[in-house]
Amino acid sequence: MAERKPIETWLTDMDGVLMREGIPIPGADTFIKKLRESGRPFLVLTNNSMQTARDLHARLRRIGLDVPAQNIWTSALATAKFLERQHPGGSAYVIGEAGLTTALHEVGYILTDTEPEFVILGETRTYSFEAMTRAVRLINNGARFIATNPDETGPSTEGALPATGAVAALITKATGKEPYFVGKPNPLMMRTGLNAIGAHSETSAMIGDRMDTDILAGLEAGMETYLVLTGLTAPEDLDRFPYRPTHVKDSIADLVELV
DSSP states (O other), rough: OOOOOOEEEEESBBTTTTETTTTEEHHHHHHHHHHHHTTOEEEEEEEEOOHHHHHHHHEEEHHTTOOGGEEEEEEEHHHHHHHHSTTOOEEEEESHHHHHHHHHHTOOOOSSSSSSSSSEEEEOSSHHHHHHHHHHHHHHTTTTTEOOOOOSSSOOTTOOOEEHHHHHHHHHHHHHHEEEEOOSSSSHHHHHHHTTTOOOOOEOOOOOOIIIIIHHHHHHHEEEEEESSSOOOOOGGGGGGSOOSSEEEEEEEGGGOOO
């Protein structure tokens, strides 16, 4: 096997890698600080489409992780970039929060519930029966179905919450139409992120805590992958998957010396 080129760009998941339930994981602050001091391009990725990059910057800064907004890449931003390239200047009915609607507005999309070209489903804490019914009827009338990410549940301090993938399954059951998921593990999210910072997959690495999203997306995008064991994947889970990460580390703290 050909030896990989040195890593020049780092991509990392947020929840389970840099923080867990709103608390920074030891070593995350040092890792981010060293990345910034190195001048190397990097991105913090999240499948959650609820918040804008500026909102996430403020959220991370409050817990001691100073990540500039331009170094944050969300499934909402990836979705907007995908639509801008595939169908510029389009219209969409959106179920989601400010992170998604802002991203779509910024690429020139019109948000409407009257004959939209797309129905776009993202993360929200206020999924309503009325909105889902509207989405079903619009899709049945010809609107194309896009979802920001396939995550079926999300974390909270009280336990799992139904997320975009679960609501997408409901709409699919009612319409017979599968959505196109833009977020991880779709390597499109990684590639649009790399393009946004002028980086290349051959010299990039992805750090994640989930085999089925972070590691799979990094693998399919052609990147070196690092699985950290501070999130959802435990060591005994590794053999359940037909693919492997390039490296397995206990936590982000073990990667500081590699920057």
